[in-house]
Amino acid sequence: MPLYFLDPCHVVLERWSIRERDDTGERHFVGFDTVNNDGRVSTPIRAFDPITRTGCTATGSTYQLVGRAGHDRDAEYVWSRVVRIWEIKSWKDVTLDLVPDWRQALEVDKPAQDN
Numbered sequence: 001m002p003l004y005f006l007d008p009c010h011v012v013l014e015r016w017s018i019r020e021r022d023d024t025g026e027r028h029f030v031g032f033d034t035v036n037n038d039g040r041v042s043t044p045i046r047a048f049d050p051i052t053r054t055g056c057t058a059t060g061s062t063y064q065l066v067g068r069a070g071h072d073r074d075a076e077y078v079w080s081r082v083v084r085i086w087e088i089k090s091w092k093d094v095t096l097d098l099v100p101d102w103r104q105a106l107e108v109d110k111p112a113q114d115n
Helices: 071-086
Strands: 010-021 027-033 038-041 046-049 052-057 062-065 092-093
Touching: 010 071, 027 046, 027 062, 027 071, 038 071
Parallel strands: 010 062
Antiparallel strands: 010 027, 010 092, 027 038, 046 052, 052 062
């Protein structure tokens, strides 16, 4: 699976987690991108609201975390590649620290349909 970079956009992640680099303290969203149907790792998180589970990254993308936190095979593959490329020596999963209700599914708001 090749790695690629996308322009800033709105991303909806399922089976997500939040990872923190031990050396810099930078945090990244990791999960399954429901729009592109692919594993995804964000650039460093600049702002995050754990109540709405929305955040903004260094590139200006906005992320919405839906469903329960978890792990996705494609996202884990991308994360393992990013760890090597960005030379991340060690990291930790901080999902539980930042989103205490991570087991509760948060549904994405769906627009009302016209009849």
